[in-house]
Amino acid sequence: MIEIKDLSIAYGDNIVLDKVSLTANKGEIIGLAAPNGTGKTTLFNVMANYTKPDSGKVKFNGKYTYKTEKDQIKIHEQLATFPNQSDLFEELSGLDHMKLYKNMWRGKKNIQTIVNELNMDHYVRNKVKTYSLGMRQRLCFAMMVAADSPIMLMDEVMNGLDVSNVSLISNKLMEMKREDKLIFIASHLLENLDLYADRVLFLKGGKFIHEHKPNRHEKAYIKINVTEEEYKVIKEKYILGEDHEYISQLLCIPFSHLSFNEQIEMIETLLEYDEELAIGPLGTLEYYEKYFQELNQLKATSRS
Numbered sequence: 001m002i003e004i005k006d007l008s009i010a011y012g013d014n015i016v017l018d019k020v021s022l023t024a025n026k027g028e029i030i031g032l033a034a035p036n037g038t039g040k041t042t043l044f045n046v047m048a049n050y051t052k053p054d055s056g057k058v059k060f061n062g063k064y065t066y067k068t069e070k071d072q073i074k075i076h077e078q079l080a081t082f083p084n085q086s087d088l089f090e091e092l093s094g095l096d097h098m099k100l101y102k103n104m105w106r107g108k109k110n111i112q113t114i115v116n117e118l119n120m121d122h123y124v125r126n127k128v129k130t131y132s133l134g135m136r137q138r139l140c141f142a143m144m145v146a147a148d149s150p151i152m153l154m155d156e157v158m159n160g161l162d163v164s165n166v167s168l169i170s171n172k173l174m175e176m177k178r179e180d181k182l183i184f185i186a187s188h189l190l191e192n193l194d195l196y197a198d199r200v201l202f203l204k205g206g207k208f209i210h211e212h213k214p215n216r217h218e219k220a221y222i223k224i225n226v227t228e229e230e231y232k233v234i235k236e237k238y239i240l241g242e243d244h245e246y247i248s249q250l251l252c253i254p255f256s257h258l259s260f261n262e263q264i265e266m267i268e269t270l271l272e273y274d275e276e277l278a279i280g281p282l283g284t285l286e287y288y289e290k291y292f293q294e295l296n297q298l299k300a301t302s303r304s
């Protein structure tokens with residue numbers, strides 16, 4: 001449904017996207033994970049044609065590109081981007097905004113149903129100028145649901161939301177996936193992405209350096225917090241395997257290939273180091289720390 005081919009864009013010496021390619025299909029939620037200023041928004045802007053790339057192209061439904069105005073219209077009928085809170089009209093109501101998006105994308109959803117689903121009935125008729133940050137954010141999401149477009153680009157959708165609203169919107173995203181929407185989500189709520197994303201792409205140095213598929217028969221690991229000294233000792237004593245990870249003091253040892261007795265033995269040994277031990281796949285948070293931990297260390301050093 002979307003094919004991104006060799007997209008590159010640089011601002012002066014700052015190479016933001018470096019020959020990025022990706023194919024995405026309907027019914028998928030694709031997460032983008034990367035620190036601030038890496039290029040997530042830039043990628044969305046290029047996908048929506050708000051920013052022209054230096055090279056490469058984006059193709060929709062196997063035929064439409066941004067080459068002609070006619071194609072651009074075809075694409076924008078299919079694709080909606082998450083509004084910025086600063087784009088909201090202070091003097092209009094939430095309901096007005098939702099109607100606007102529904103009309104622009106010819107959405108089929110009933111507005112009042114969306115309002116009820118997103119618990120907005122108590123404020124949606126009031127003017128936006130009376131809304132809190134979280135109420136505005138929920139409205140931005142409701143506008144996307146009202147647009148009902150097949151493709152959605154959502155930047156920082158969970159910003160400023162409390163736990164119950166994050167959960168509400170996460171559930172709605174899963175429902176939208178079942179409706180065959182193709183949704184891209186750039187988020188800093190890393191564990192939350194594991195709930196609904198089919199793939200999480202890690203952007204670093206202008207490239208996708210890893211694709212994580214949450215909940216897809218992933219390899220199980222024993223995960224335990226140990227200090228660097230303890231890690232050295234454990235590594236000398238046991239064969240941890242080349243594919244073990246040590247990420248920000250979390251030792252992750254592949255587990256499923258061990259026999260039952262070996263698993264028990266390993267668990268008993270590790271429990272000497274920490275009472276808390278988990279078994280499961282690596283999640284988006286752990287991969288993020290793996291790929292961006294030098295960055296965290298740098299930040300820690302600059303703070304100290």
Ligand SMILES: Nc1ncnc2c1ncn2[C@@H]1O[C@H](COP(=O)(O)OP(=O)(O)OP(=O)(O)O)[C@@H](O)[C@H]1O
Pocket residue numbers: 011014016034035036037038039040041042043
């Ligand atoms: N118009 C512009 N001119 C110059 N540099 C730009 C421009 N737009 C973006 N950049 C730079 O491109 C890089 C990527 O920015 P971008 O907004 O895409 O990051 P991001 O990953 O979305 O960050 P965040 O998580 O903070 O939203 C940054 O270094 C930014 O300064």
